[in-house]
Amino acid sequence: MQRDKFFKEIENVRHPNETLIKTHCAYCGMQCGMNLRVNTQTNKIVGVEPRYDWPVNVGKMCPKGVTAYQQTNHDDRILKPLIRDDASLKGTTKGFREASWDEAYDLVASKFKELQDQYGKDSLSVFSGVSMTNEKCYLTGKFARVAMQTRYIDYNGRFCMSSAAGGFLRSFGVDRGSTLPWTDIHETDCLFIAGSNTAECHPTSMFRVWHVQERGGYLIVADPRETPIARRADVHLDLRPGTDLALANGILNLLIQNGYADEEFVNDHTNGFEETKELVKEFTPEYTSELTGVSPEKIIRAAEIYGKAPNAIVMFARGIEQQHKGVDNVSAYTNMALVTGKIGRPKAGVATFTGQGNGQGGREHGQKSDLLPGYRKLTNPKHVEEVCQVWGITPEEMPQPGVSAYEMFELMEEKTIRGLYLLCSNPAVSAPNQNFVRKALKGLDFMVCSDFYLSESAEYADVILPSVTWSEDEGTVTNLEGRIIKINKAQEPIGESKPDWQIQVELAEKLGRGKYFSHLKTASDVADEFRLASKGGYADYYGATWDKIDKQDGVFWPCRDENDPGTPHMFLDKKFYHPDGKAKICALPYRPPAEEPNEEYPLRLTTGRVVFHYLSGNQTRRIQFLRDMCPEPYVEVHPETAAKYHIEHEERVRLFSRRGEAVYKVKITEAIRKDTVFVPYHFGHEQSINLLTIPALDPISRMPEFKACAAQIEKLEMKKVQ
Amino acid sequence: MKKRLYLELENCIGCRSCLAACTQCGGHEQRNRNYVYDVNPFVNRQTMPLMCLHCVNPACARSCPAQAIQIHETGAVLSALVEKCIGCQNCTIACPYGIPKFDTEQNLMYKCDMCIDRSKDGIPPMCASVCPSNTIQWLSDEEIEAKQRQFNLNNGKWVTSMPYLEGETNVKVNLPGILQGVTKLF
Numbered sequence: 001m002q003r004d005k006f007f008k009e010i011e012n013v014r015h016p017n018e019t020l021i022k023t024h025c026a027y028c029g030m031q032c033g034m035n036l037r038v039n040t041q042t043n044k045i046v047g048v049e050p051r052y053d054w055p056v057n058v059g060k061m062c063p064k065g066v067t068a069y070q071q072t073n074h075d076d077r078i079l080k081p082l083i084r085d086d087a088s089l090k091g092t093t094k095g096f097r098e099a100s101w102d103e104a105y106d107l108v109a110s111k112f113k114e115l116q117d118q119y120g121k122d123s124l125s126v127f128s129g130v131s132m133t134n135e136k137c138y139l140t141g142k143f144a145r146v147a148m149q150t151r152y153i154d155y156n157g158r159f160c161m162s163s164a165a166g167g168f169l170r171s172f173g174v175d176r177g178s179t180l181p182w183t184d185i186h187e188t189d190c191l192f193i194a195g196s197n198t199a200e201c202h203p204t205s206m207f208r209v210w211h212v213q214e215r216g217g218y219l220i221v222a223d224p225r226e227t228p229i230a231r232r233a234d235v236h237l238d239l240r241p242g243t244d245l246a247l248a249n250g251i252l253n254l255l256i257q258n259g260y261a262d263e264e265f266v267n268d269h270t271n272g273f274e275e276t277k278e279l280v281k282e283f284t285p286e287y288t289s290e291l292t293g294v295s296p297e298k299i300i301r302a303a304e305i306y307g308k309a310p311n312a313i314v315m316f317a318r319g320i321e322q323q324h325k326g327v328d329n330v331s332a333y334t335n336m337a338l339v340t341g342k343i344g345r346p347k348a349g350v351a352t353f354t355g356q357g358n359g360q361g362g363r364e365h366g367q368k369s370d371l372l373p374g375y376r377k378l379t380n381p382k383h384v385e386e387v388c389q390v391w392g393i394t395p396e397e398m399p400q401p402g403v404s405a406y407e408m409f410e411l412m413e414e415k416t417i418r419g420l421y422l423l424c425s426n427p428a429v430s431a432p433n434q435n436f437v438r439k440a441l442k443g444l445d446f447m448v449c450s451d452f453y454l455s456e457s458a459e460y461a462d463v464i465l466p467s468v469t470w471s472e473d474e475g476t477v478t479n480l481e482g483r484i485i486k487i488n489k490a491q492e493p494i495g496e497s498k499p500d501w502q503i504q505v506e507l508a509e510k511l512g513r514g515k516y517f518s519h520l521k522t523a524s525d526v527a528d529e530f531r532l533a534s535k536g537g538y539a540d541y542y543g544a545t546w547d548k549i550d551k552q553d554g555v556f557w558p559c560r561d562e563n564d565p566g567t568p569h570m571f572l573d574k575k576f577y578h579p580d581g582k583a584k585i586c587a588l589p590y591r592p593p594a595e596e597p598n599e600e601y602p603l604r605l606t607t608g609r610v611v612f613h614y615l616s617g618n619q620t621r622r623i624q625f626l627r628d629m630c631p632e633p634y635v636e637v638h639p640e641t642a643a644k645y646h647i648e649h650e651e652r653v654r655l656f657s658r659r660g661e662a663v664y665k666v667k668i669t670e671a672i673r674k675d676t677v678f679v680p681y682h683f684g685h686e687q688s689i690n691l692l693t694i695p696a697l698d699p700i701s702r703m704p705e706f707k708a709c710a711a712q713i714e715k716l717e718m719k720k721v722q
Numbered sequence: 723m724k725k726r727l728y729l730e731l732e733n734c735i736g737c738r739s740c741l742a743a744c745t746q747c748g749g750h751e752q753r754n755r756n757y758v759y760d761v762n763p764f765v766n767r768q769t770m771p772l773m774c775l776h777c778v779n780p781a782c783a784r785s786c787p788a789q790a791i792q793i794h795e796t797g798a799v800l801s802a803l804v805e806k807c808i809g810c811q812n813c814t815i816a817c818p819y820g821i822p823k824f825d826t827e828q829n830l831m832y833k834c835d836m837c838i839d840r841s842k843d844g845i846p847p848m849c850a851s852v853c854p855s856n857t858i859q860w861l862s863d864e865e866i867e868a869k870q871r872q873f874n875l876n877n878g879k880w881v882t883s884m885p886y887l888e889g890e891t892n893v894k895v896n897l898p899g900i901l902q903g904v905t906k907l908f
């Protein structure tokens with residue numbers, strides 16, 4: 001049991017006729033521990049009780065976590081498979097009829113076969129997500145390649161964690177979201193947080209963040225908006241959206257110029273320093289200020305604090321990653337830690353705030369177009385060989401790498417991909433350039449969607465398979481620390497819903513590939529095969545048994561065998577994962593955002609989350625409390641900008657970009673840059689801000705640039721004459 | 723060891739988790755009893771929670787003609803008793819902080835009772851349990867005294883309501899500004 005100063009021995013309240021099932025939240029990467037209250041007479045989930053003894057959040061939860069239990073027995077749950085015979089109704093909620101599982105499976109199998117017979121194996125695709133257990137993520141990768149035999153599989157992590165993954169792989173040779181456990185955060189001396197609205201997106205980190213300041217430590221926040229965390233920052237670097245790379249280079253330059261580089265560490269454990277030093281020379285405080293819009297004084301002060309701090313942690317999130325240079329941004333901020341040697345020891349390191357519950361685990365085990373379990377590569381024959389042995393197929397049968405999430409929609413549009421199996425994701429809200437994406441979905445010959453609510457994306461499906469919520473299945477997820485934890489089942493699936501792993505095992509049978517799946521009868525069977533498939537990879541989960549997870553309060557990967565306790569701190573031996581054991585300091589030339597403002601589109605549009613909703617909002621928009629708190633999107637505008645457009649608070653305006661438009665209520669606040677507007681992205685249909693966002697992709701991670709594009713506001717209402 | 727609710731308003735991030743959790747204590751019938759305010763919404767994102775401060779000599783109870791508002795031995799000022807409350811709403815006017823809420827359908831006042839089924843056994847109320855920013859804490863008197871020492875301002879004044887705002891309260895409140903007194907590490 002890891003007990004820090006926030007840990008308090010508290011006994012849980014037990015209500016009459018109720019039992020508590022310990023588990024974790026359904027939503028973000030914090031994966032807060034919680035207890036679900038289950039009525040012992042009805043065997044239904046009825047509420048939540050804090051899990052005070054979970055070391056990461058010690059009972060704390062954000063409002064999403066507190067109300068998460070309301071998803072399970074919600075009136076909107078899909079209870080039976082649904083079939084829509086009239087394809088002309090695609091894109092609406094109309095025309096679905098209830099069907100038996102057999103009829104639904106048979107229809108899916110025959111349509112898949114029809115398409116593959118006519119257009120080849122690769123005419124089918126899988127689009128999945130990482131808000132589900134490692135077991136499901138693993139099996140989805142196997143299902144695509146072994147049961148559907150297609151190369152086209154990718155997942156919503158491309159809109160979430162792929163830039164962090166790409167940056168860490170380049171800098172460290174390994175992609176574990178945090179180099180240290182979250183219980184180190186409050187003990188460090190300086191937090192440098194870039195592009196993370198921590199208080200709204202990972203709220204249960206906040207008691208640790210504030211404690212750094214309470215101890216006299218420093219908080220530096222880089223964000224175009226004065227978010228609730230930036231409000232209290234010692235230095236708020238209020239940069240223009242999409243200019244992080246310049247800021248990171250500018251700070252690195254100052255760190256080097258002012259003697260904060262740790263020469264011994266740089267020499268012994270890194271490559272690339274000299275070249276990087278040369279490149280960042282150009283980024284003087286004045287030049288950096290010109291590019292970023294942050295005053296030179298603030299840049300100098302931030303560098304001084306980070307440089308002086310005995311221990312410091314650099315943290316970041318989607319703000320820097322959802323750019324068409326997201327990977328460069330990650331490596332550039334990571335450079336700060338590598339050059340100053342503030343890494344590879346407790347209380348110092350680098351971390352990204354993982355967005356989705358299993359954003360870490362879900363990207364490691366083969367849902368990505370080019371990856372296989374254990375972070376193995378499809379392009380590496382040895383890796384393919386290893387996985388084939390577990391799967392019982394030959395390397396010749398293993399499909400080639402496919403394409404990234406957004407590029408799959410392009411292939412749908414041009415009819416290379418004709419069929420889609422969508423699960424655990426809602427791209428009709430979350431993908432950029434919605435007008436294009438929705439057209440691509442509508443044009444599919446056949447689409448099957450597995451979900452527990454009828455999402456905006458499910459509106460494009462021919463068949464909907466009812467899956468279960470997180471509380472009706474068990475398995476592991478990997479939280480934002482890299483800690484593998486256990487989700488427990490609190491009630492039986494309602495109606496005829498089934499967990500996705502079971503759906504895949506049964507559907508594989510119908511596709512004539514049953515022999516590769518039929519031995520998987522329980523989630524724990526899938527877990528055993530999954531651990532084996534990861535064995536020997538970078539992300540080795542072999543030693544992370546459910547039993548050990550329970551005993552140790554989670555297991556940090558890598559965990560290679562039964563006796564390995566796991567790895568809470570990475571790089572304590574100063575060994576990185578590149579072949580020569582060194583980390584890479586990266587020389588990264590600055591590039592502006594793909595679309596810069598001009599006269600026609602003078603505003604910078606950026607998007608993000610609010611504390612009350614999660615991702616596409618398919619889950620949280622249905623929870624009464626969360627909907628009451630934030631019923632609709634809005635556009636945040638600085639009062640001076642609002643005055644220029646003669647628009648007022650709560651007035652509805654038209655916001656548009658080169659790709660699309662939407663109407664939003666104005667929310668006036670000084671807590672945003674004058675050249676920037678912000679809209680939360682959790683809303684669907686005509687309210688979706690992704691109608692406007694740009695599909696400019698990062699060359700490595702294929703992450704779209706959600707965080708910066710050019711837009712314009714048009715006033716709709718004429719002021720009433722009194 | 724007796725513990726009290728302690729509020730450090732500077733920390734609040736406006737997440738309203740305290741409101742969501744209020745309904746989860748079992749005795750609260752899915753209605754929350756506290757408040758979160760945007761302090762200056764057009765300017766910044768400072769927010770603050772406000773809940774019953776459990777006055778030592780509560781104006782709400784004094785104003786009640788039916789003795790419907792009982793004071794628990796822990797000092798918690800309870801929600802109106804169903805059988806006694808006559809629905810006159812005196813308490814909602816008497817409370818200096820506007821805490822008691824009124825259910826017109828049931829003709830009944832309801833308010834924060836410090837999750838009495840939890841707090842009477844030393845278990846923190848739901849709001850203090852979940853608050854992600856440690857704005858709402860559940861502390862012993864010794865811990866609260868340590869806070870008082872820690873947040874001493876250079877100018878010799880407290881940035882705190884301690885020992886009380888209007889009349890003495892069981893809940894202790896620290897107003898925004900606490901960080902001004904912190905000595906930096908370097």
Ligand code: SF4
Binds near residue numbers: 026029031063204
């Ligand atoms: S959404 Fe994230 S921060 Fe909120 S309770 Fe769930 S895991 Fe914790």
Ligand code: SF4
Binds near residue numbers: 733758769771856
């Ligand atoms: S839970 Fe805490 S941080 Fe959130 S609104 Fe309430 S007091 Fe503020």
Ligand code: SF4
Binds near residue numbers: 773817
């Ligand atoms: S704060 Fe208001 S409701 Fe609470 S005890 Fe005092 S007078 Fe009564």
